[in-house]
Amino acid sequence: MTIQKIVVVNNFLQKNYRYQLTEPVGEHFDPLFTPELTPHLMIDLGIFGGKYETVNSAEFPKEWFSKNNLNSHIKDPGKNFYRVNASQPLVVWQEKGWIYHEDPQGWFLWYCRYFMGRRIPHEDTRQIRRWRAMRRHVAQIEKNCIRRDQLCRRKQRQALLHWGYDSRKL
Numbered sequence: 001m002t003i004q005k006i007v008v009v010n011n012f013l014q015k016n017y018r019y020q021l022t023e024p025v026g027e028h029f030d031p032l033f034t035p036e037l038t039p040h041l042m043i044d045l046g047i048f049g050g051k052y053e054t055v056n057s058a059e060f061p062k063e064w065f066s067k068n069n070l071n072s073h074i075k076d077p078g079k080n081f082y083r084v085n086a087s088q089p090l091v092v093w094q095e096k097g098w099i100y101h102e103d104p105q106g107w108f109l110w111y112c113r114y115f116m117g118r119r120i121p122h123e124d125t126r127q128i129r130r131w132r133a134m135r136r137h138v139a140q141i142e143k144n145c146i147r148r149d150q151l152c153r154r155k156q157r158q159a160l161l162h163w164g165y166d167s168r169k170l
Contacts, residue, residue: 049085081161
């Protein structure tokens, strides 16, 4: 049986944005989308330098934020798992057309909402295609690094963590 729940978001980027959850949390993903990390684990590991204001416990489970790794208003690469900056500014994402209007903070916000059970078929297809394109970074690490050498290509490894790939295993 499919879940039908309405979520209402009110934050500095979205006022009274509503979406419907139609799938159980963490289930019924597109078969082409097999992230290795949940949003919760990504946050715990350390992503986006701790700065990602729209992802908050009002919309998502409080346990995702138990370490407060995404509550900063100041980007600090030291909060990232690999202690390097692997992000481009939001304005770059916007200029490249990577931002979907319903997810104004980009792919990770889309993934959090998808994980929770929201489905938007045309946008899900686009984002999953973008996620799959990140495999090229997996291939580069596998080709150029000794397995599990966490010091090799740290920026690429951090970027992969931002996309739900567990680069610690590479």
